[in-house]
Amino acid sequence: MKECNTCKQNLDDSMFSRTSNIYKGLRGLGLRPSCKKCSAIKAAEWNKKNKEKVVARDKSRWLEKKEQMLKVRAVWVSKNKEKMAEYMRKWRIKNKENELAIAKKSRSKRVDAIRVLRNARRAIEKQAFPKWANKFFMSEAYSLARERSKDMKIKWEVDHIVPLNSKLVCGLHSHTNIQVIPRCINKSKSNKTWPNMPMENK
Template sequence: MNLKTCTKCGVTKAFDHFHAHNRSKDGKRSTCKTCRQSEDPGAAARARRYYANNREKVLAYQKAYSKDHPEVAARSQKVWLGKNGFLYQVQWKRNNPGRVNALTAKRRECVRRATPTWANLVEIEKFYIEARALTESTGVPHHVDHVVPMTSKLVCGLHCQFNLQVLPGKENLQKHNRHWPDMP
């Protein structure tokens, strides 16, 4: 558990007692929520009013700040994607059904071409059953991963029982098609 000392009251509290602040080193404000509320209870309402009256000015400032401080922008974008990334994907898929169909067809064709005639389809199916069972039992999404990627600039693996493994979804998505055994 991360702890922080409030600069106003001097009490050491858990991180969840401090508001987020992406400009600080640890990502939290220096005063706790209680002290912040007691010192200015109407600050949030004033900030909303200011933003409503000066929207273009605020957005221009934010854009300039993001350009001058790319590390801060990247960190806040990562936080936003962590909270909203899935919803963004769902919305994108809903707004682009033709593109989704094209990408799905391309993936299906890639798998079809990478499946050799000697591949044991029953063994392949067991990997998908195992991934679903692990997802349901642990609550963590699991994917069937190709150890050697099917599409890459350097190597192309097969869709067969010897090239498959079950991985947690997060680990598989981080791997992309850039990592495989005996990689040059």
């Protein structure tokens, strides 16, 4: 048992953190004078009063041990995927406005590159858009993708079954060549595969 010099309670030794200097502990046990709870409160108060020092300290540690910390983090994340997913879900709910601001800032930095890609995409679609294409059906497909994204909480996209732009084939931007699929599947599909493609090109 040991008395905490902050809250003055007699607590079990397990309630105290060990100090790196054994001579600072009580009776040579190497225990800190304050219990874990009181130490945490003190640390939080100090951090609050010394935000700039804390930021500088953390930045210095990060730069010094960046690779090591990234490896440790990667290992932890791989072993705790469910915890990480739950943490990110709660973080997004709590920081919705902040996340939107970050996304907006990121988009603003890439605005020129995004415009180039969008314009290129529009040009390809315009050239591949036949007169007989049913615009109503196509509009419904895009609406369906939005509704599924909203209801199912994952991104859905309108995919061109036969790619519009590929080294091997160029499909049409029409109702006969689109499907609504999850974004993850669309990304993995890319423009390298399509139904009934020649076997030697798969």
